[in-house]
Amino acid sequence: MLVHWCTPVRRLTAPPLRKRFFEAGCLLLLVVLGAGPLPAQRGAITSPQNLDKLVEEAAIIVRGHVVSAGVEPHHELTGLSTLVVTLRVEETLKGQASSTFTFRQFIWDVRDRFDDAGYYKGQHLLLLMIKPSAFGLSSPAGLEQGRFRIVRNPEGNLVAVNGHGNAGLFHELAPQLRAKGVQLAPRLAALVEQPTPGPVPLDDLRKLIRLIAGSK
Amino acid sequence: MKRLLNCRRSIGRTAAAITACGLLLCQSPVQAGGPIRVGGATFGIQGQPFVWDPAAMPVKYRVDPGPLSKRPDGTVVIDHAAGVARVKSLFDTWQNVPTAAISYGNIGDILPAPPYTGGPVGTAQNFIAVFASCDAGTQSPIIFDADGSIFGGLGLPRGVIGFAGACKLDPVNGRFVSGLAALNGRFQDGFSVPQLTAAEFDHAFAHEFGHFSGLDHSQINVNVLSGQPRACNPDDLAGLPLMFPILFCQARSAAGLPVLAPDDMAWISRLYPVTGSPPPGKTLTSSAYGTISGTVFFTDGITQAQGVNVIAREVGNPRRMAGSVVSGYQFTANLGQSVTCTNPANPTPQTCTNLNGSQFGSRDPRKIGTYDIPVPPGTYTLEVESVFFAFVGGSSVGPLRVPIPNPGRDMTLPNNVTVAAGQTASGNDFVLQGTPARFDSFESARNSWREPLPLWQRREELLAEWVAA
Numbered sequence: 289m290l291v292h293w294c295t296p297v298r299r300l301t302a303p304p305l306r307k308r309f310f311e312a313g314c315l316l317l318l319v320v321l322g323a324g325p326l327p328a329q330r331g332a333i334t335s336p337q338n339l340d341k342l343v344e345e346a347a348i349i350v351r352g353h354v355v356s357a358g359v360e361p362h363h364e365l366t367g368l369s370t371l372v373v374t375l376r377v378e379e380t381l382k383g384q385a386s387s388t389f390t391f392r393q394f395i396w397d398v399r400d401r402f403d404d405a406g407y408y409k410g411q412h413l414l415l416l417m418i419k420p421s422a423f424g425l426s427s428p429a430g431l432e433q434g435r436f437r438i439v440r441n442p443e444g445n446l447v448a449v450n451g452h453g454n455a456g457l458f459h460e461l462a463p464q465l466r467a468k469g470v471q472l473a474p475r476l477a478a479l480v481e482q483p484t485p486g487p488v489p490l491d492d493l494r495k496l497i498r499l500i501a502g503s504k
Numbered sequence: 505m506k507r508l509l510n511c512r513r514s515i516g517r518t519a520a521a522i523t524a525c526g527l528l529l530c531q532s533p534v535q536a537g538g539p540i541r542v543g544g545a546t547f548g549i550q551g552q553p554f555v556w557d558p559a560a561m562p563v564k565y566r567v568d569p570g571p572l573s574k575r576p577d578g579t580v581v582i583d584h585a586a587g588v589a590r591v592k593s594l595f596d597t598w599q600n601v602p603t604a605a606i607s608y609g610n611i612g613d614i615l616p617a618p619p620y621t622g623g624p625v626g627t628a629q630n631f632i633a634v635f636a637s638c639d640a641g642t643q644s645p646i647i648f649d650a651d652g653s654i655f656g657g658l659g660l661p662r663g664v665i666g667f668a669g670a671c672k673l674d675p676v677n678g679r680f681v682s683g684l685a686a687l688n689g690r691f692q693d694g695f696s697v698p699q700l701t702a703a704e705f706d707h708a709f710a711h712e713f714g715h716f717s718g719l720d721h722s723q724i725n726v727n728v729l730s731g732q733p734r735a736c737n738p739d740d741l742a743g744l745p746l747m748f749p750i751l752f753c754q755a756r757s758a759a760g761l762p763v764l765a766p767d768d769m770a771w772i773s774r775l776y777p778v779t780g781s782p783p784p785g786k787t788l789t790s791s792a793y794g795t796i797s798g799t800v801f802f803t804d805g806i807t808q809a810q811g812v813n814v815i816a817r818e819v820g821n822p823r824r825m826a827g828s829v830v831s832g833y834q835f836t837a838n839l840g841q842s843v844t845c846t847n848p849a850n851p852t853p854q855t856c857t858n859l860n861g862s863q864f865g866s867r868d869p870r871k872i873g874t875y876d877i878p879v880p881p882g883t884y885t886l887e888v889e890s891v892f893f894a895f896v897g898g899s900s901v902g903p904l905r906v907p908i909p910n911p912g913r914d915m916t917l918p919n920n921v922t923v924a925a926g927q928t929a930s931g932n933d934f935v936l937q938g939t940p941a942r943f944d945s946f947e948s949a950r951n952s953w954r955e956p957l958p959l960w961q962r963r964e965e966l967l968a969e970w971v972a973a
Contacts, residue, residue: 332660332664332666332667332898333664333665333666333667333708333711333712333751334661334663334664334665334751335663335664335665335691335698335700335751336663336733336750336751336752337663337698341663341698345661345662345663365628365629365632366632367632367633367635367636368632368635392659393659394658394659394660396635396667396669396684397669397898403905405897406896406897406905418659418661418662420659421628421656421657421658421659422657423628423657423658423659424659425657425658425659426659427659427660427661428661429661429663430661430663431660431661431663431664431898432896432897432898432899433663434661449893449894450894451894451896451897451898451899452750452894452899453729453892453893453894453895454894455729455733455750455752455894456733456752459732459733484730485729485730485894
């Protein structure tokens, strides 16, 4: 549908207003494409977890851009389709990662095999990854809840949103952090009190994750 | 009629635009607001939902011979017999819909699939073998991961309660051949963290068995996401489909509500209608449901809009009694392209169209923006809204894997719609307001079509039409 707004219009010269619509439509399309899909693994149902629980379960938290993504058979578990994703790491918020980070994830749905579960080259992500299993398989904590895509909002600032639209991300987080003795700056305290789901500023999310990861 | 003619004229242009859209967004195979899979041009029956074969009921499944739940120390919390009863009860949730002709039957333990030789599946290696047998269409297994060790071996996070879906499809008749569900007993062991109440666990798997049966997600009362988890307003919860994409509210049964919302019951009845002479306990679907249908258009009133959520709410009971579907749910999300051919010497629909496109979803451009909602007889308001922006991929609602914002403004049709049982109230079209114009303000969409009259004469013709209107 968005392409309608961007399809070059034939023949007649566009009046300025239409041009603005056209440019706005193209910009929106670019934002959407840049944001990219952030699918969960299909057909799974997960328990809602707040940021504290997600960070706690994650063994490594990295931010970076996808370098490659593809479906490969597992070397040991014959017949198992796995998704192999490599990121160029720009920041490590928990654990240790080198300049690239690769993980292998189990996928069961034929649609995920078709589209690499929505991972694609160039995608900017913040991933909260659990410790790999004995078979070298790993996934984001809470599946789609631990997989944040990073995009620019209309003001040009980077924001992050997970596959639940951040719904429940801060649920009961404030008392849990207080219990851990984590002191939040007023801005972050206000953020975690907000009940409305939606993208959150990346910088704020990074700070929160660092605080939680650094707490006992 | 005029709209129909204009629509036909716009078909090719719209199809091309949608094709480009599909290519740009790299859509995956179609999902729909009602059915989870819709047949494509050469896969299944075009435009028709994939369903289990109504002539081969019950749907036959096999159950893991192990316990449903046990603690890390090996203490069994929910034994095999109780687990089997639990699964049956969850399938019964769907089977007991009086207007749905679907039933399920447990035909025994999961069959061996080397290297799995029988007994509790228990390990990731055994799971993979059983999974492969489902892919081959040999069996539809229900797997108990009693202590979470299968999920752990597969590298899934501890928050995964389970998963389900179709394994093998019959591409000729548009049927499901086999399906699988895996239940994580850790959530019921009374020991691990997090735990779910029995009602929440059952809620989750009744949802998964809805997918198993062929239902997609539905979006009604999405405003609940602005509240607190597990504390949704009772009226909103009553209308909130079990097939809502994420587990956010308290379990419906825990709030004293039936497990299935009106939308769930309507859509399972649509996929598996009771026809002919109803067996005991069943009711003719056509005696209990009517249909509200129409098309969602862009502001030009010609170009159809796919991916807009349409909700019918009963007048006087709008939060509790509601049905929905996403416009264009029968249409493909990815047409592919027809510019190149894999075999130009033998140009056929198979070799020269749909390249890299989805195998699912109709190619009939008249279905790009159409909708039809099954509802009990009554009077309804009709509204459109965006699919929630975060319902992507595994959480998606409707045909588009990545939801689009409603291209126009959210709106409610000015006139209520009354529908009787067995009847279709059609023509309830939405013309979205505020979508950017595709053409110059002096030009009509129809002018993009090659017509016998020159442009200036067509403008004269259009002017006359406008004046007449």
